Amino acid sequence: MPPLETTVTGIKLRNPLMNASGILGSRPEHVKRLVQAGISAFVSKSITPEPREGHPTPIIVELPGEALLNSVGLANPGPAAIPGLVDAARRAGIPVIISVAGTQPRDFLYVAEAAEKAGASAVELNLSCPHAEGYGLEIGMDPSAVRRVVGEVSSVLSIPIWAKLGVVDRLIHVAGTALDAGAGALVLINTLRAMAIDVYTRRPVLGHGVGGLSGRPIHPVAVRAVYEVYREYGAEIVGVGGVFDWKTAAELILAGARAIQLGTSLVLRGERVVAEILEGLERYMSETGARGLAELVGAAVR
């Protein structure tokens, strides 16, 4: 087995790096860009049962310290776009994960079924978007809502279900609920609810006011979340949050992630960041005598 190969819910990945949902991923044209960058699986923008325009601009600002604050507001083309996205990824020869968002169990089921029918490799249930009212985090912080959404989807779907959770007070409890209800893997973490104010105009900068913080500053939060959940359940985890180089990737892997998603670093560093991280990881593994990624997953957890 090549040293960087890994699997998540039985899906074979030639390396541990995927794009994070919402970094491009709403049109087939984006697949080509991301594949050229070297990702091992394509993750779509979160799809809702109806197309969404998203929030008013400004939808994104860069903040000091390699961070982004966004309130895109789940702008997406709706389920009609799923077959095109799946085909593009299939033609490129990589697994395709369709991210799904909604306000109630039947929304998730509707989109997840469309994804399965189109031939997606897995669905990622977005239970953690922090800036679209009624979507995401409002579900992800309520264990009973998590149980209903994941349970309903898993009772119908035969492809694997990944549950993407955000940082909530009782994360371990919510994570356990999602696993119990049928999630094969957990994706940790989403952006953190945050705000920026322009001091001259004296206004919140984002059109929506509140947004989600991503990038370097959230990396330690992601490491903690992955570590705690892995320690409790030994679950399959995809780590996301502030991965910018091989070292930040290795930290998440040592905390328990079998694979990594890249969001902000793809935007701020450009697509070359994928190759840089892979080269770095390979060097790190040979320097430290690790023969395969599997040896490193959760190795820091005690």
Next chain:
Amino acid sequence: MVRGSMIAARVLENVTVSETMRLLVLEPMEPMDTPGPMQFYMVWLPGLEEVPMSAAGYEDGRIHILVKPRGPTTRTLAGSRPGSLVGLRGPFGRPFQPRGRVLGIAGGSGVAPFIYMARLLGPRLTVVYGARAASEVGSVPRLLEAHGAHVLVATEDGSVGYRGTSVDLALEVLGSEGPDHVVAAGPPAMLLALGRALEALGVELWVSVETMVKCGVGACGSCTLPGTPFLLCLEGPVFRYRDTLGWLREAAGEV
């Protein structure tokens, strides 16, 4: 400072350029990168939205934009008073830095980036500017000529300059001089007409197009040039004409 951060800027001047266009001089409160030719900013009007605007000039850290009202945000921007504040992010897009002699063909607010290019290229640049009537031309030729660029005006009613379209005039210019590069910005129908005419002549054309720009940093995908892997905010707004054909036909209502 990083490109994607929001920098407040004060409106220093608001100058009437023509019946339909205003030139705003903006002074950022913090230093911003120097724009390259054809790059653009996201201009935020607090309380309204954020819209893409080409760099129409850059002097002593001050950014010039040329605004043609189209909807609520551009209308308010065009009427903004000196002293008021806007937010700026950018510059975004890829600078278009041609060597040699350049022929620019512009319609409407598409002339904005050529005013900045004139400052950088001087007499190496010839601009063909097309408008419906004299009232739309206003002081555009003077802004272009201020830095030594050559200007030819076409109006559909013949009230100033050549009577006809910018495409007709551009073809005449191309018949007499052979520029090293031809680049155009303007309404989709104009770009298509020009592209088809130049294709027949075997002249390569670069076009600056408009897609929906929201994030400016390559994250949201809304600016995708349909049918291509290109993002306007990263690789554009100037593309080879053939890459834009599908989008131009859609934008012009042909398909």
